[in-house]
Amino acid sequence: MDLNCTGGLLEKEARRRRIILNQSQKDTLRVWFEKNPNPDLATRGHLAKKLGISESQIMTWFQKHRKIRKQVEFECCSEESQEQGQDKPRVKEAGRSRTHFTKFQIDILIEAFEKNRFPGIVTREKLAQETGIPESRIHIWFQNRRARHPDPKQGTRATSHPPESSQCPAQKTTGQLAPSKDPTSSCSVILPLSPPHTPNGPLDLSRGRQKQLPETTVLQPSQVVQRRGDDQNPSLFIDHLSEVKSPGEKEGFHTQAPLQLPIQKRGHNPSENSGLSVPPLEDSTQVSAVNQHFRKPDQKDLAFLQHWDEWFQSMLAEWMPDKGYWAVKTDLHPWQAQLLQLLYVSEQTDQTPQQPV
DNA sequence: TTGCTAACCTATTCAAAAC
DNA sequence: GTTTTGAATAGGTTAGCAA
Structure with a gap:
């Protein structure tokens, strides 16, 4: 079986993890949305912690509801509201905070990018663990990277949807890591990131540990x-x-x-x-x-x-x-x-x- | 099967920091 | 002042889930 070509369910699970928000979470988000439809990173982080979901999910929810609100205003509301709508709240009052990645973090991200330009949620979470960068920031980093570093193999910028074949074969089936068959590549950057024993950690680190690598041996x-x-x-x-x-x-x-x-x-x-x-x-x-x-x-x-x-x-x-x-x-x-x-x-x-x- | 919506994407722009 | 690049936006598509 060609793992590179399998677009099966397991792969999809690795790319997306859909979480249904409960009513309480939605209510809370709506309250915050009324207060500020453009929450900054700190606010989103606060909400994420409060609701027990990720900051990127908060971001997605607000994006969707801004879109919905805009549609509603366009369809239903008066010219007055449309005039107000022209004052896009794109620039926040406070300046944007900017994450400063270390060289160590950038190196890991670049190597991951070279292996897979479209990492799924599992890969992003592993990178988040490995680098200490929030998963949402990793998501943004990959988006920016894709936009600014077109895939030379394709010759052009990716214009539609990510090629399924771009998925790293090692991540296709279980979201865990398999030893690379490429003799020139190293498994040392994308490491067995799950600690041996963290049943109730803040992240699900309890997913199975990596299989023993063939080249593993006892060394001083x-x-x-x-x-x-x-x-x-x-x-x-x-x-x-x-x-x-x-x-x-x-x-x-x-x-x-x-x-x-x-x-x-x-x-x-x-x-x-x-x-x-x-x-x-x-x-x-x-x-x-x-x-x-x-x-x-x-x-x-x-x-x-x-x-x-x-x-x-x-x-x-x-x-x-x-x-x-x-x-x-x-x-x-x-x-x-x-x-x-x-x-x-x-x-x-x-x-x-x-x-x- | 269908509708809803979370998750994801590209394209574009803004803006902080480096040069 | 220019460049680089992280962050954010709009607008679209995909896909998981419940009815």
Whole structure:
């Protein structure tokens, strides 16, 4: 079966996740719509949290209702309202807030874009987890990217609907990731993003873990690093950690963790759950706000962060349940190898990662 | 099957920040 | 001042779900 050509149900599920709003949610949205039909990002985020749906869904709902209202005004209302309608509320009173992506985040997005110009909701959520960027911002980023970087294979800008074949084959069937058959590609950027154990996290991170990669093997961290070229010296990572740049600096390597929580500020001992726990990085991780859309953590975020170690661990190694140990991936992205080296340097006493609780 | 509507798209524009 | 690019809009299509 040619996975590239299957346009079946599973793929559609991966592209869209339709959620029916209940009456209470609709009522709340209507109230807010009457107050302000053009809510800014912060307001949408507040509403999303309040209603338990995503910010992009809030955005979609407001878009639709602005459209409906405009149609109603056009059909039913007087010239007076049409004159008012000419004063489009496109420019908000407050200036637009602008997300500043880090080079790390941009690199991940670009690589994902090159693999698939039309990521579905599952892929976008995985990218959101991986980068710490809200899914709605990732959606916008892909829209802008498509508009400004026409697909050279098609020769022209995409003018109608996304080609179904543009879906990444690895994402077609289950929304999970499969090992790439392309020997030149790496699975190290789109990683097994589901932490081993997060049943009630803010995102559904409990979707099955990636299958063991064929190239997975047991290695010492030093071997991993040695396999890479000189340009991937682990010191680069350390250097980057201390390279704190101003929020507006475009290409700076910001080490901001998702949700702006410095790793050492989690509410538990990093060594409790993982032998690969992230060591304290002192001020190096306490960079100033880079992305103003990150919010302060709520309870769900904290629950998520409690599995942060495990998540990192799963990005670097693969748990072998039948063998009872973690196998370090051989095909690590340079930053992963550098992170691994850093962790092991700091955790010299514990060379064998433990299975998370 | 049909209607509703959430989710998605392109095209375009605005505007913040970098150059 | 110009360029780059994130954010937002309008207007359209697609697709999931309930009746």
